[in-house]
Amino acid sequence: MTLEADLTPERVFDQGGPTLADTGEQALLRALTDIARTSPATLAIGSGDDAAVWSPMPGRDLAVSQDALVEGVDFRRWWITPRRLGARALTVALSDLAGMGATPVWCSATLCAPPETGFDDVLEIQRGLCAAAIAAGCAVAGGDVSAIDGPLVIDIVVGGTLVPGAVLRRDGGHPGDVVVVTGALGRAAAGLRLLLDGGELSEQEQAWVDAQLSPVARIAEGLQLVSSGVRCGGDISDGLLIELERISDMSRCGAEIWLDRLPVEPALVSDFGSAWPDLAVGGGEDFELVATLPREGLAGLLASWPSTLAPLTVVGCLREGSGVAVLDREGGASLPPPRTTSRHFS
Amino acid sequence: MTLEADLTPERVFDQGGPTLADTGEQALLRALTDIARTSPATLAIGSGDDAAVWSPMPGRDLAVSQDALVEGVDFRRWWITPRRLGARALTVALSDLAGMGATPVWCSATLCAPPETGFDDVLEIQRGLCAAAIAAGCAVAGGDVSAIDGPLVIDIVVGGTLVPGAVLRRDGGHPGDVVVVTGALGRAAAGLRLLLDGGELSEQEQAWVDAQLSPVARIAEGLQLVSSGVRCGGDISDGLLIELERISDMSRCGAEIWLDRLPVEPALVSDFGSAWPDLAVGGGEDFELVATLPREGLAGLLASWPSTLAPLTVVGCLREGSGVAVLDREGGASLPPPRTTSRHFS
Numbered sequence: 001m002t003l004e005a006d007l008t009p010e011r012v013f014d015q016g017g018p019t020l021a022d023t024g025e026q027a028l029l030r031a032l033t034d035i036a037r038t039s040p041a042t043l044a045i046g047s048g049d050d051a052a053v054w055s056p057m058p059g060r061d062l063a064v065s066q067d068a069l070v071e072g073v074d075f076r077r078w079w080i081t082p083r084r085l086g087a088r089a090l091t092v093a094l095s096d097l098a099g100m101g102a103t104p105v106w107c108s109a110t111l112c113a114p115p116e117t118g119f120d121d122v123l124e125i126q127r128g129l130c131a132a133a134i135a136a137g138c139a140v141a142g143g144d145v146s147a148i149d150g151p152l153v154i155d156i157v158v159g160g161t162l163v164p165g166a167v168l169r170r171d172g173g174h175p176g177d178v179v180v181v182t183g184a185l186g187r188a189a190a191g192l193r194l195l196l197d198g199g200e201l202s203e204q205e206q207a208w209v210d211a212q213l214s215p216v217a218r219i220a221e222g223l224q225l226v227s228s229g230v231r232c233g234g235d236i237s238d239g240l241l242i243e244l245e246r247i248s249d250m251s252r253c254g255a256e257i258w259l260d261r262l263p264v265e266p267a268l269v270s271d272f273g274s275a276w277p278d279l280a281v282g283g284g285e286d287f288e289l290v291a292t293l294p295r296e297g298l299a300g301l302l303a304s305w306p307s308t309l310a311p312l313t314v315v316g317c318l319r320e321g322s323g324v325a326v327l328d329r330e331g332g333a334s335l336p337p338p339r340t341t342s343r344h345f346s
Numbered sequence: 347m348t349l350e351a352d353l354t355p356e357r358v359f360d361q362g363g364p365t366l367a368d369t370g371e372q373a374l375l376r377a378l379t380d381i382a383r384t385s386p387a388t389l390a391i392g393s394g395d396d397a398a399v400w401s402p403m404p405g406r407d408l409a410v411s412q413d414a415l416v417e418g419v420d421f422r423r424w425w426i427t428p429r430r431l432g433a434r435a436l437t438v439a440l441s442d443l444a445g446m447g448a449t450p451v452w453c454s455a456t457l458c459a460p461p462e463t464g465f466d467d468v469l470e471i472q473r474g475l476c477a478a479a480i481a482a483g484c485a486v487a488g489g490d491v492s493a494i495d496g497p498l499v500i501d502i503v504v505g506g507t508l509v510p511g512a513v514l515r516r517d518g519g520h521p522g523d524v525v526v527v528t529g530a531l532g533r534a535a536a537g538l539r540l541l542l543d544g545g546e547l548s549e550q551e552q553a554w555v556d557a558q559l560s561p562v563a564r565i566a567e568g569l570q571l572v573s574s575g576v577r578c579g580g581d582i583s584d585g586l587l588i589e590l591e592r593i594s595d596m597s598r599c600g601a602e603i604w605l606d607r608l609p610v611e612p613a614l615v616s617d618f619g620s621a622w623p624d625l626a627v628g629g630g631e632d633f634e635l636v637a638t639l640p641r642e643g644l645a646g647l648l649a650s651w652p653s654t655l656a657p658l659t660v661v662g663c664l665r666e667g668s669g670v671a672v673l674d675r676e677g678g679a680s681l682p683p684p685r686t687t688s689r690h691f692s
Contacts, residue, residue: 024691051411051442052410053508062400065454068456068458068490070494106410108412142411145690148416155412157503159410169395234395234396344366345370
């Protein structure tokens with residue numbers, strides 16, 4: 001492993017230089033492979049062959065997940081640099097492994113770009129992806145490039161390992177479980193609103209924009225949850241409400257969210273007023289984790305939770321029935337559901 | 347496993363009915379997951395969670411590859427049905443596993459589609475993908491869906507297993523090796539030309555179009571090659587010339603292609619005249635395999651080759667030096683290289 005990729009100065013999109021049409025597919029593949037080779041050498045056959053090959057650890061199960069970022073839907077070129085975009089694309093996919101309690105091993109990326117895209121822009125995307133892969137200890141196994149008469153598409157696949165059975169499943173919850181989340185909620189959704197609105201940003205607002213552009217995958221937190229015996233959970237990519245709907249559906253029960261318990265920055269409440277639950281419950285892309293566990297396990301989990309990890313907060317419970325109710329507090333009144341912000345097909 | 351997916355009548359694109367904008371992301375994900383569940387149940391956790399999970403076979407290495415089809419680059423809606431498109435997308439990716447000599451185990455798909463896409467069109471793509479997965483014995487592990495303001499994108503990841511070391515690598519060739527290919531070359535490229543030209547098709551021409559639209563992944567042939575001790579090869583997705591350039595580059599030697607030995611249908615030569623080498627050497631997407639092996643192993647390989655598989659043909663050799671020369675025959679004159687037809691960035 002070298003840090004060569006990190007020494008190239010970062011650039012913003014569309015700053016000129018040769019395009020993909022100028023350099024062609026073969027030169028692009030060679031340059032992408034050269035960058036991929038700076039990632040951890042955990043593969044038997046890495047980038048450059050028909051497929052990547054590796055030897056699984058004996059006694060480990062394998063996890064795989066796939067996640068796409070599409071220009072105009074998930075990002076716009078003027079609000080993110082190509083290097084941050086590459087890192088973000090991988091982080092979004094790694095978050096799914098975190099949501100299983102898995103350890104990342106490899107990743108692979110398809111990039112669709114119009115021929116007029118800057119060659120250096122694409123290399124910057126790959127450098128960002130590689131930097132994030134190095135940080136997560138996972139190899140860049142290869143992927144595909146294609147021309148497209150349309151927006152940039154970055155589709156990432158990640159593979160990881162887990163101890164058989166020691167996994168956070170969506171169908172592992174039971175009525176009576178408490179619901180916990182990692183970190184703080186609503187920051188990335190606040191950042192997205194600010195990006196869409198445009199305009200000058202305060203220091204606080206810039207921090208929310210950074211939460212949107214450079215999220216963190218809660219890999220260590222997922223591992224800590226499964227090693228503590230937690231067996232139900234996932235990552236909050238589409239917002240707490242939608243993820244808890246999936247968990248309660250697949251666990252065949254209902255759920256409650258207690259608004260007064262949500263880990264939300266006071267500035268978010270003061271800046272966004274009554275809209276803050278839309279961000280913290282309906283808004284996604286914080287990439288925090290949600291998990292459920294029997295109430296009697298909670299004290300032990302919290303007592304053994306390392307202070308170096310994102311903190312855990314109890315935000316609700318699973319219950320008999322179906323659907324997710326949003327209450328002002330435990331045992332309190334039911335509120336209209338916050339607005340969710342899926343960006344797809346609506 | 348059920349055959350439910352196969353009983354739905356096939357439809358062509360854009361025949362009306364609800365769009366993705368009408369039905370929304372959650373209904374789409376549920377319907378896609380329902381279809382995915384008709385695929386082989388080889389996974390511990392299948393479609394519907396953050397990630398798919400499976401237990402690797404002890405003593406097997408794992409192979410993974412990724413391949414995207416982009417509307418307007420790889421296909422047009424008016425020349426293929428959505429069901430054939432789904433099957434083709436998976437087959438193209440499976441061909442990379444064939445090119446390693448690997449056995450398919452799982453696949454995963456990202457679909458980017460504009461909101462005005464027909465809901466039933468997307469389900470048809472998934473049905474075609476599932477039918478091809480069932481035929482290959484591999485599970486549909488999940489994937490992602492996204493809106494896009496642009497063309498359809500189907501990005502497939504496939505995972506397989508292989509016996510450690512028993513793999514077709516691009517860097518496994520040596521000067522003096524003979525070069526063999528499976529099946530016949532140039533048919534899919536002929537079909538592509540006919541599709542781009544439009545017009546009425548003869549029965550022969552329709553067969554070439556079918557070769558383009560419904561290719562076959564040479565999985566069994568790849569397995570037979572590695573079990574016969576062959577250790578160098580790949581699939582011919584971008585044409586024999588480009589694949590042999592990759593193999594000779596990575597094996598640090600040169601190569602020769604002997605035109606008179608190529609397995610080409612006589613009708614292809616008579617219909618396309620002097621352009622037939624552009625199709626058979628420069629044209630891709632037949633998804634046949636190419637392999638190299640020491641000349642002394644050839645007789646044994648051919649003698650033990652099952653008649654149920656696509657036949658093997660010797661088409662050239664590796665030699666000292668670099669680059670791929672196209673000769674009229676073994677020991678003959680060097681010809682100008684046929685035109686290659688990469689569809690990307692040029």
